[in-house]
Amino acid sequence: MIDHAQHARNFTANAERTAWHDDALWFVREKRDKATKLIPEWEELREQASQVKMHMLSRLDHYLEEFERNATARGIQVHWAEDADAHNRIVHAILERKGVKNIVKSKSMLTEECHLNPYLAERGMDVIDTDLGERIVQMRNEPPSHLVMPAIHIKKAEIGDLFHEQLGTDAGADDPKYLTEAARQHLRPKYLEADAGITGVNFAIADTGGIVVCTNEGNADLGTSLPPIQIHCMGMEKLLPRLEHLGVFTRLLARSATGQPITTFTSHFHGPKPGGEMHVVIVNNGRSAILAKPEFRRSLSCIRCAACLNTCPIYRRSGGYSYGSVVPGPIGSVLSPAMDLEKYAALPFASTLCGSCTDVCPVKIDLHDQLLAWRKYVVKEGYLDKGKARQMKMAGKLLSSPTLYRTASFLSKGMKLVPRVLLYNKKNKWGMERELPLPAKRRFRDLYRKRPRS
Amino acid sequence: MSRETILASIRAALPPGQALPELDNFGLHYDDPIQQFITTAEAVGANLQSVDNRGGIAAAVQAFLPGASSILSHVPEVPCKNFTRDADRDPHAYSDLDLIVVEGLIPVAENAAIWVPDSQYDDHAAMVLTQHQVIIVRASDLVDHMHQAYAKVAAAEVPRFGFFLSGPTKTADIEQSLVLGAQGTRSLLIIMIRDESTSTI
Numbered sequence: 152m153i154d155h156a157q158h159a160r161n162f163t164a165n166a167e168r169t170a171w172h173d174d175a176l177w178f179v180r181e182k183r184d185k186a187t188k189l190i191p192e193w194e195e196l197r198e199q200a201s202q203v204k205m206h207m208l209s210r211l212d213h214y215l216e217e218f219e220r221n222a223t224a225r226g227i228q229v230h231w232a233e234d235a236d237a238h239n240r241i242v243h244a245i246l247e248r249k250g251v252k253n254i255v256k257s258k259s260m261l262t263e264e265c266h267l268n269p270y271l272a273e274r275g276m277d278v279i280d281t282d283l284g285e286r287i288v289q290m291r292n293e294p295p296s297h298l299v300m301p302a303i304h305i306k307k308a309e310i311g312d313l314f315h316e317q318l319g320t321d322a323g324a325d326d327p328k329y330l331t332e333a334a335r336q337h338l339r340p341k342y343l344e345a346d347a348g349i350t351g352v353n354f355a356i357a358d359t360g361g362i363v364v365c366t367n368e369g370n371a372d373l374g375t376s377l378p379p380i381q382i383h384c385m386g387m388e389k390l391l392p393r394l395e396h397l398g399v400f401t402r403l404l405a406r407s408a409t410g411q412p413i414t415t416f417t418s419h420f421h422g423p424k425p426g427g428e429m430h431v432v433i434v435n436n437g438r439s440a441i442l443a444k445p446e447f448r449r450s451l452s453c454i455r456c457a458a459c460l461n462t463c464p465i466y467r468r469s470g471g472y473s474y475g476s477v478v479p480g481p482i483g484s485v486l487s488p489a490m491d492l493e494k495y496a497a498l499p500f501a502s503t504l505c506g507s508c509t510d511v512c513p514v515k516i517d518l519h520d521q522l523l524a525w526r527k528y529v530v531k532e533g534y535l536d537k538g539k540a541r542q543m544k545m546a547g548k549l550l551s552s553p554t555l556y557r558t559a560s561f562l563s564k565g566m567k568l569v570p571r572v573l574l575y576n577k578k579n580k581w582g583m584e585r586e587l588p589l590p591a592k593r594r595f596r597d598l599y600r601k602r603p604r605s
Numbered sequence: 606m607s608r609e610t611i612l613a614s615i616r617a618a619l620p621p622g623q624a625l626p627e628l629d630n631f632g633l634h635y636d637d638p639i640q641q642f643i644t645t646a647e648a649v650g651a652n653l654q655s656v657d658n659r660g661g662i663a664a665a666v667q668a669f670l671p672g673a674s675s676i677l678s679h680v681p682e683v684p685c686k687n688f689t690r691d692a693d694r695d696p697h698a699y700s701d702l703d704l705i706v707v708e709g710l711i712p713v714a715e716n717a718a719i720w721v722p723d724s725q726y727d728d729h730a731a732m733v734l735t736q737h738q739v740i741i742v743r744a745s746d747l748v749d750h751m752h753q754a755y756a757k758v759a760a761a762e763v764p765r766f767g768f769f770l771s772g773p774t775k776t777a778d779i780e781q782s783l784v785l786g787a788q789g790t791r792s793l794l795i796i797m798i799r800d801e802s803t804s805t806i
């Protein structure tokens with residue numbers, strides 16, 4: 152089981168770094184706020200997006216078939232993968248048939264979820280992640296720690312050292328402009344050498360049979376415009392019914408993600424280049440199981456903008472790796488337990504339930520409600536941490552008995568006088584991570600009793 | 606096989622039907638869409654040059670990149686340089702291209718994106734491998750927002766490839782510092798033709 156609290160403790164042990172991480176993400180959250188305030192109809196846009204996605208999910212089989220029909224008519228080869236392993240086998244078979252050695256891949260959380268890179272590497276293929284942030288974490292043999300900014304946890308001096316070691320940049324140089332230029336010089340030849348390009352998919356369009364990929368660096372376009380083979384891997388929930396729906400989603404995505412009005416590239420692929428091959432791999436990997444659960448199916452509307460990560464007080468202060476799952480943050484804590492409840496039982500508790508994630512989500516996923524719903528499942532299935540379970544039981548008794556509650560609340564007036572050791576000790580899990588607020592000088596009960604009556 | 610398994614598992618899990626909302630463009634309208642486009646284009650790192658008519662294009666390109674070592678032009682006003690238009694060229698050759706000049710079809714005021722489908726250039730690879738880029742748009746083609754833009758895109762035959770481009774390539778992957786010119790275009794000049802009566806398209 153992933154021990155989020157322990158990982159978070161390790162992360163916060165470095166207070167300076169935690170504050171730096173927290174600030175970096177809050178900065179992005181603020182850029183998002185500024186961008187959304189410029190759009191008076193923002194809330195209506197979110198509502199539209201949410202309804203379009205929920206409609207799509209209610210007819211997912213129909214739209215997948217429509218997409219397949221239209222894509223096939225355009226000469227695109229559509230593949231279906233039941234799980235991660237099937238996905239990897241399909242991609243590998245396409246590449247092997249053509250004797251592919253060198254692959255350039257732009258950002259795709261799905262291929263991370265399926266662990267495609269190691270699968271191909273074990274079979275003698277070389278995959279270069281081309282998004283700069285992804286390339287940085289790949290060079291460090293790490294997974295991404297964030298959906299949109301994979302290297303958000305790494306300082307520029309560390310990237311400078313990494314590039315010095317692996318790319319031969321000047322020792323000690325950490326200017327982002329200089330390092331980005333070095334990455335450009337390192338990556339451009341990779342595109343020229345590549346035998347195949349792989350991308351993720353932001354949106355697939357049922358009524359046109361095409362797919363859309365959004366990037367700022369242009370790396371998805373660079374990776375697909377040169378080699379004869381292009382493969383696009385998508386979770387099956389990425390569909391939109393009609394091309395016009397992109398009007399709604401392209402307005403929401405980048406503003407929510409980084410505060411940009413739109414990504415630099417919004418690229419629409421509707422067929423192979425002359426003499427080339429274009430493949431789309433549609434992946435289930437547990438998504439239909441989520442679809443079957445009424446309280447969690449909305450999570451399939453996610454467009455992976457990461458706004459919920461940037462705003463989350465827990466994510467910002469515990470880092471992406473503390474979740475131990477491919478997708479971190481609030482949306483990860485909702486999606487991962489659906490994959491493996493026992494392994495990810497702690498994640499729904501990695502939240503204050505403040506609801507900020509739900510407020511910023513461009514497709515209105517009820518994230519904090521789903522986190523709470525998962526907690527109930529965790530308890531029901533018996534995966535709750537023993538200490539926490541004991542305390543919850545006590546709290547439950549206390550809160551369900553008015554007499555007990557009144558007594559406790561009366562006593563809590565004296566809580567200030569309780570020696571700290573009683574509250575903040577090893578047995579009290581709750582106290583280990585929290586400071587108790589001072590009890591109010593006057594209890595609500597007393598105020599209510601003494602209220603003026605007319 | 607997988608296909609049938611997946612579709613069956615979806616059908617067993619489908620939520621109750623939910624209506625598709627009507628397309629809506631929220632009546633959004635900018636009082637001065639040209640100014641909105643210009644301000645936003647500059648904010649996303651593009652250069653912008655307004656010209657009265659197509660007669661101003663050549664000078665604007667020249668002023669933008671006087672020392673261009675090679676130019677692949679898709680407009681009659683600008684000659685190619687050290688490159689000729691050749692639809693059958695091996696796309697790898699475009700890695701040496703310094704400047705590409707194309708027409709954009711739908712400029713969007715809200716985000717300075719421009720719809721550039723593959724009817725406007727010989728090879729997608731040239732558009733992304735080039736070091737610098739000029740996109741020519743007409744003020745009279747401006748739309749306010751993406752809803753209008755996609756209505757226009759959907760009204761025509763969908764191209765094999767097409768993109769909305771907004772500014773030069775960029776990244777902020779190193780400590781959130783914005784760097785223009787990530788892996789593709791280092792800089793972008795948008796030439797906006799103000800007088801629609803002289804248009805040739």
Ligand code: SF4
Nearest residue numbers: 453454456457459512
């Ligand atoms: S859950 Fe919502 S806010 Fe979070 S990544 Fe997905 S779309 Fe963005």
